[in-house]
Amino acid sequence: MPNQRIGEQKARVIVIGAGIGGLTTGALLARRGYDVLMLDAAIVPGGCASTFKRKGFTFDVGATQVAGLEPGGIHHRIFTELGIDLPPATPCDPACAVYLPGESTPINVWRDPQKWQQERQRQFPGSETFWKLLANLFKASWKFQGRDPVLPPRNLWDLLQITQAVRPSTFITIPYTLFTVGDALRFCGLANDHRLRTFLDLQLKLYSQVNAEETALLYAATALGVSQEPQGLYHLQGSMQVLSDRLVATLERDGGKLLMGHSVESIKVDRGQATGVVIRNQKTGEVWTETADHVVANVTVQDLVKLLGDQVPHGYQRRVKKLPPASGAFVIYLGVDASAIPPDCPPHLQFMYDAHKPIGENNSLFVSVSHPGDGRAPEGKATIIASSFVDTEPWWETEDYQGLKYQYTEDAISRLAQFFHLQPETIIYQEAATPLTFARFTARNKGIVGGIGQRLSTFGPFGFANRTPIKDLWLVGDSTHPGEGTAGVSYSALTVVRQIENTRTT
Numbered sequence: 001m002p003n004q005r006i007g008e009q010k011a012r013v014i015v016i017g018a019g020i021g022g023l024t025t026g027a028l029l030a031r032r033g034y035d036v037l038m039l040d041a042a043i044v045p046g047g048c049a050s051t052f053k054r055k056g057f058t059f060d061v062g063a064t065q066v067a068g069l070e071p072g073g074i075h076h077r078i079f080t081e082l083g084i085d086l087p088p089a090t091p092c093d094p095a096c097a098v099y100l101p102g103e104s105t106p107i108n109v110w111r112d113p114q115k116w117q118q119e120r121q122r123q124f125p126g127s128e129t130f131w132k133l134l135a136n137l138f139k140a141s142w143k144f145q146g147r148d149p150v151l152p153p154r155n156l157w158d159l160l161q162i163t164q165a166v167r168p169s170t171f172i173t174i175p176y177t178l179f180t181v182g183d184a185l186r187f188c189g190l191a192n193d194h195r196l197r198t199f200l201d202l203q204l205k206l207y208s209q210v211n212a213e214e215t216a217l218l219y220a221a222t223a224l225g226v227s228q229e230p231q232g233l234y235h236l237q238g239s240m241q242v243l244s245d246r247l248v249a250t251l252e253r254d255g256g257k258l259l260m261g262h263s264v265e266s267i268k269v270d271r272g273q274a275t276g277v278v279i280r281n282q283k284t285g286e287v288w289t290e291t292a293d294h295v296v297a298n299v300t301v302q303d304l305v306k307l308l309g310d311q312v313p314h315g316y317q318r319r320v321k322k323l324p325p326a327s328g329a330f331v332i333y334l335g336v337d338a339s340a341i342p343p344d345c346p347p348h349l350q351f352m353y354d355a356h357k358p359i360g361e362n363n364s365l366f367v368s369v370s371h372p373g374d375g376r377a378p379e380g381k382a383t384i385i386a387s388s389f390v391d392t393e394p395w396w397e398t399e400d401y402q403g404l405k406y407q408y409t410e411d412a413i414s415r416l417a418q419f420f421h422l423q424p425e426t427i428i429y430q431e432a433a434t435p436l437t438f439a440r441f442t443a444r445n446k447g448i449v450g451g452i453g454q455r456l457s458t459f460g461p462f463g464f465a466n467r468t469p470i471k472d473l474w475l476v477g478d479s480t481h482p483g484e485g486t487a488g489v490s491y492s493a494l495t496v497v498r499q500i501e502n503t504r505t506t
């Protein structure tokens, strides 16, 4: 077992949360010889990337597509270190079929770079300078990220990791650090290309929470670049749960422990240093304190502040309070007869409805469709999962929660019926999740999903660090660099593991 010296007392690490970020941290630390205790309030591990089963259907709760499975990709690297196989997966091609308002032919984001280049040249004539710029920035940023920089840096060691990740090719990104996608469109003379902007708004909202005008260009270059080979998006065979299940198996194989149904109520801090956590067993109501050398919080930064209570440094609390509101999601899960799915249906589709309304106002759907034999539906049936972005506040403030949920469900089904053959006889099962559902089942503050947003003020060098202002307390997950997604949170896990290892050697 690497890094575990004979006779050396194992450092004890408590990980709060068994989402992909927490599980990856826990599994890597256990593999590297740490004594790991993981706690999760839910009954199933995986958080936003877990699943639930109903009437023979398996539904992915949130995440449905995965990046980073290719050789050198982050999941591939981590599974190689853990000595386990990656779950079988099918490449998504197209990665997404995007339907703009009023259009019946999609923009297909093909996996093959040449095919995607031809598609976008046809769809958005005159925009190739913009795409070339994105491609160059993606190439440089991807290589930089692959050399494991620590962003944002909080001490000399972190800074050293950044310096070691920089190569002459990285310098091309520097002038664009303060560019948004909107700036880049203007720079390339495309400020008035409304169709291109709408497409970018739609795609970027999925990854960055904000539209093209606000999304940091360097983040967008990566988010839009990963869909093509040699990277690419994948659909996992079975369900998203296989990712968590494999991480749990290696955690336990290497001596780590995971307690589900156990919530952490607070983090103990003594003279600026994390010393342990207060745990509640949800079944028995028993409450006790566990001590540790390190505490890793796989929670939103807003929840981290809550867990710290009055021990949170004022500056940190102020910064969290000032964050723009994060998105919630409304998700509808349908179990259908296979006849509801049009022939050759792509695995992922995106629809925008009203050209005059912002995307975030229940005006778009991101849809994931199972394919025969992928383990999500019995033979002759399929699953359709459709999500839209919503403000969380109305869901918490309404006096008629069931009425609002019903309205959103009806809207979503009638919109989906424009593409799928949805009739009472083809819909076998339906269920919906709102911000209240996400708050309840993933313990995320107000049910916010997908991190803090990738605006200039919150992305990469300007985001929240994994190293918190409290010694031996680490933040992992989609509130930190490089942001949301199972691949993103796995990078943040790797960073925290390296940082913890470094405290052992210095």
Ligand SMILES: Cc1cc2nc3c(=O)[nH]c(=O)nc-3n(C[C@H](O)[C@H](O)[C@H](O)COP(=O)(O)OP(=O)(O)OC[C@H]3O[C@@H](n4cnc5c(N)ncnc54)[C@H](O)[C@@H]3O)c2cc1C
Binding pocket: 016, 017, 018, 019, 020, 021, 022, 039, 040, 041, 042, 045, 046, 047, 048, 049, 061, 062, 063, 064, 065, 066, 067, 262, 263, 264, 265, 298, 299, 303, 329, 331, 387, 441, 442, 443, 444, 449, 450, 451, 476, 477, 478, 479, 483, 484, 485, 486, 487, 489
């Ligand atoms: C609708 C939707 C669609 C998405 N689609 C995709 C996609 O296709 N591809 C993709 O890569 N990503 C997608 N994402 C984003 C992705 O799912 C998340 O960014 C990622 O899974 C977050 O992982 P995490 O480890 O940071 O946190 P989480 O998944 O939120 O996990 C945190 C865990 O911590 C536990 N927890 C929290 N507080 C406590 C506490 N106090 N005590 C004990 N346990 C606690 C929770 O129960 C949870 O299990 C999607 C998200 C949503 C909501």
